[in-house]
Amino acid sequence: MSAAKLLLVAGLLASGAHASPIQQRSPYAVKDSHFVPSKWRQAAPAPATQTIDLRIAVKQNAFDDLERHLYEVSDPDHSRYGQHLSEHDVKKLVQPSDDSLTLVHEWLADNGIDTTHLSYSAAKDWIKVSLPVHRIESLLDTKYSVYRHEDGSETVRTHEWSLPVHLHEHIDTIQPTNSFFRSKPKAISLEVNKFAGTYSNEVTYHQDPNVTAICTPRGVTPLCMRTLYETIDYIPQSAGKNKMALANYLGETNNRSDTYLFLEKFRPEAKEAAYTFQFDVINNGSTSQEVVQTNIDIEGDLDVETMLAMGWPTPLTAYAVGGSPPFIPSNGTTENTNEPYLDWLQHVLSQSDDVLPQVVSTSYDDEEQTVPVSYAKRVCEDLAQLGARGVSVFYSSGDSGVGGDGSCVTNNGSGAKRFIPEFPSTCPYVTSVGATMDFKPEVVAYHSSGYASGGGFSDIFPRPAYQDKAVKAYLKTIGSRDAEYFNASGRAYPDLSAQGSYFSTVWNGTDTLVSGTSASCPLIAAIIALVNDALIAGGKPTLGFLNPWLYKKGYRAFTDITSGSAVGCSEIGDGKGFPSAIGWDPVSGVGTPRFRDIIHKLGVHGTWNHTGGFS
């Protein structure tokens, strides 16, 4: 690496001159290196002519300012609380400097790439360029391979890549390179049971809201959840101004016919919504209503049925995100190498303020250690833009407690045992949702099959100030328990929780029970959508990024979950992971919502059906 070159470039920038053409390639140095996660094995050389959609994250000009705005507008005690930023404001904060863009363009041109045909994100902070593998290998001084997951799926990646040294400070990350992230749907890995009993749905609406009489643990219905979380007699007033959304990945989609059958049975007044919710198709994502492949749409149906049954008549958008990476069985010609996650983010960030939904539920995640630090940070920073614009972004916390049994090993070649946190739940700018079960009292969700509500501490992101007090109090209660297996100063999750065990769904035309934090996530998102409905009706701003409010004030309107634990990593300690506790804990967060309490504490009354049981 050449220090002289660095100084020259720095000098040009400091003097305010335009970065004039850099005639020759400056020396390369490794920009990012990441261990290949243990479930992936190098299988074959990458096919040289396969095309990859490369995404270059150019350094944003003023992320620190954006973060400050985000925290100000999300802090209930700040004078700017609720004054969410516009698309225009955010774009101005995140657009790269002219110098950064010029230098990146010069480098691409220098490598024979026609820079007049690049595509850009709305703020120009992401550049997309499609190139065959062999040209990317030369551009990034790296070597791609086909990697095979132990489940048989494949992807084309490298573990390390380089950039000319003068570009290191102008580019945050480039993908797909060394990210092995593939946001798995959380319901898929779970138990799916055909339902054999009878639902307690015969209880007429608006009777005495007796949770014990209405709810059964095996076959949780919308009536049960609306009673338990107190939304049952709320009459929404702001549908249209208020919107909600869910995201589908990996070929999953939402079956309208299943949804109709479900709503007809469990929320008849909402059944037409099965045919009126909107798909927003990104990158040719699937909206197929025709073919049933084994297990496809279990996640998609669970998400759409839960959100419509709870949040109706709030209009729902289902993002159908294409570009599913692995899944293609092996012969060394893996077709798809894209990053569907970034496609979604850029699409949503480019939506205008009147189109953007106020809540988004995503029930897909992956181990944090499959993600290179540079990628995790940049994706997380981009999620902060949604928060700044007033979107509550929810992710399920994972279904394996502190980690899947037998796989709790650090991805750094040392073989050291470790709890395995999940991304994007570990991103401090999103709200992570854990799962509960049973009713009087609700406890942390756990099945003997191994399903347990996920929770833990990030190894990448430090603990944000908003959860300082809550997390410190929890750490005190557990003392030195399992202390060497997690970083106690990392961002801790989940932030809150909701039912996530044996939901009644209709899938493939049949009554089906589905469990997972996948269920809890759309459930919470829809309840928060109703809170936003009441806020809009009361002339107040919507909640936006929830966490600062949640940890400071909101938690008082949540029911604390104090029984159960984040069971997982049987090879570590007693295999019970983090125990729940009084107050916030990294298993159930601050607990489960009490809707009436939440909106009263926010200073609005809401419109209620007083002919019902609540008054």
Ligand SMILES: *[C@@H]1O[C@H](CO)[C@@H](O)[C@H](O)[C@H]1NC(C)=O
């Ligand atoms: C609630 O329902 C349960 C089961 O049907 C019953 O035992 C209990 O008495 C009911 N409680 C109230 C307050 O009605």
Ligand SMILES: *[C@@H]1O[C@H](CO)[C@@H](O)[C@H](O)[C@H]1NC(C)=O
């Ligand atoms: C979109 O997906 C459909 C169905 O998988 C496929 O037939 C079609 O070719 C795809 N279109 C593009 C532009 O990739």
Ligand SMILES: *[C@@H]1O[C@H](CO)[C@@H](O)[C@H](O)[C@H]1NC(C)=O
């Ligand atoms: C879906 O339902 C059809 C008709 O009942 C059945 O033949 C098929 O096996 C089911 N598919 C799956 C994947 O269960």
Ligand SMILES: *[C@@H]1O[C@H](CO)[C@@H](O)[C@H](O)[C@H]1NC(C)=O
């Ligand atoms: C790999 O699979 C593709 C698609 O099925 C096929 O076209 C190709 O011939 C196969 N290549 C080899 C080497 O088997």
Ligand SMILES: *[C@@H]1O[C@H](CO)[C@@H](O)[C@H](O)[C@H]1NC(C)=O
């Ligand atoms: C790998 O990670 C473990 C646990 O986080 C740590 O103790 C160890 O020092 C690391 N080893 C290397 C080589 O980085």
Ligand SMILES: *[C@@H]1O[C@H](CO)[C@@H](O)[C@H](O)[C@H]1NC(C)=O
């Ligand atoms: C623990 O996390 C903090 C904050 O993210 C970080 O600064 C520190 O280096 C981490 N410690 C270890 C041992 O990884």
Ligand SMILES: *[C@@H]1O[C@H](CO)[C@@H](O)[C@H](O)[C@H]1NC(C)=O
């Ligand atoms: C949707 O469900 C109906 C039955 O409920 C079924 O006929 C159809 O094949 C399903 N489509 C998909 C993609 O699951």
Ligand SMILES: *[C@@H]1O[C@H](CO)[C@@H](O)[C@H](O)[C@H]1NC(C)=O
């Ligand atoms: C209020 O509840 C009654 C009794 O359950 C029901 O008939 C009526 O349709 C409800 N009204 C509204 C506006 O939801």
